[in-house]
Amino acid sequence: MTVAVFLAILCLRAALAAPRPDYSLDAEWEEWKRNNAKTYSPEEEKQRRAVWEENVKMIKWHTMQNGLWMNNFTIEMNEFGDMTGEEMRMMTDSSALTLRNGKHIQKRNVKIPKTLDWRDTGCVAPVRSQGGCGACWAFSVAASIESQLFKKTGKLIPLSVQNLIDCTVTYGNNDCSGGKPYTAFQYVKNNGGLEAEATYPYEAKLRHCRYRPERSVVKIARFFVVPRNEEALMQALVTYGPIAVAIDGSHASFKRYRGGIYHEPKCRSNIINHGVLLVGYGYEGRESDGRKYWLIKNSHGEGWGMNGYMKIARGRNNDCGIATYALYPIV
Template identity: 80%
Template sequence: MTPAVFLAILCLGVASAAPTPDYSLDAEWEEWKRSNEKTYSQEEERQRRAVWEENVKMIKLHSEGSGLGMNNFTVEMNEFGDMTGEEMRKMMESSVLTLRNGKHIQKRGDPQIPKTLDWRTQGYVAPVRRQLGCGACWAFTVAASLEGQLFKKTGKLIPLSVQNLIDCSRSFGTTGCKGGKVYGAFLYVKNNGGLEAEATYPYEAK
């Protein structure tokens, strides 16, 4: 077999191994790419579309189950629709706060503590914000925690600036959209004397 023939067969095998897209979803795929500003190489697009189509199927099945009363939550397509579950896990995971000086968290047997408590109904939790493609879950966590404490003290729920943490806390061990430790972010807020409000320092996801 000549090298040229072997190469042609090899290319044919690779092409046939690539997932075949559901052409009925072409318009929806193109609109999703446009609205989320997605661009790919030819090979990457085949792979990403295959993942996206699997997620579309999962969302459809879940929605059908919700219509039958089988689920108590909703799911919808967003900018992460071309990512696998493992890719999402790696992107979203954050470092765990390490306890210092050998201290341990102990469960308190206080009978006054309720079995359940929803802080949302108490006014402590601001509306959900979209993180987009920035791995700053650590900053959202810190901002939300401080918002609740501020509400407890003042009675006012003021969304705080996640972007302020992303931009300014790097000297405390955070790395912007690539992750960070909540402990370092809290230290930054303490040393800075506070955190800007979301209204004056809006989120840019970068």
């Protein structure tokens, strides 16, 4: 057998082994690309189309399970439809999240309402999008400080996530590859301030630190770590306001969440990799039904989930690690 014939056979085998597109999905694929402003080179389109089709199958399977009452939440095709599981994991924090010593001030005789939504008070800023930068940790920290600033001054000022990305590298954070909310809070406290989004806008990539003290709009006096249980988390949320938390957000069902109370069987309470803001809690149906949830604000834009928010199962053994890593500042 000549080399040319041998190579031809290999090419034929590769072509036969390559997944063929499902042509019945052509119109849906083109519509999805238009709606999400996606453009590719010819070779990249083949690869992205294959990933997208696998995600379509996964969503259809989940929807079928919903029909059999196997799930309590829905997922949908969104802007992340052409991303692999590994690419989506890169959008979450790659750094291991650990806490140092911190003391939460637990007050006595706190009245706990049946439901709570801090958005109703006006202290939660609009949802933003981190894009392809794994800076959820910075969005979570900035959002919690925004809420505390509003509670103190009545002014809701979007704070600079970019300031945190650029200036906490020396604290051990890894900019768009992950970071620790604890050290971000340390930076703001030690630095004596944080700029606003208006003066230090988000660029979704690491730049050199350009913080200017005269442009600082907020300082934090101290910050606290909440004990790792849902009861303490609820009391802190009621007493102090929105809280920066971290969860296991590494699953495909999380990235494509649409609505309902999220409960992913694969979620781990000891593996946390995505920073979000806890803004409330409640229940669906009758309180006795046990369909209780935590309400979180994500940083994937308003097109994700419930206009940028998600309900996570509450009272189910620290589901997805909601109470594992929780902090709040005092301004």
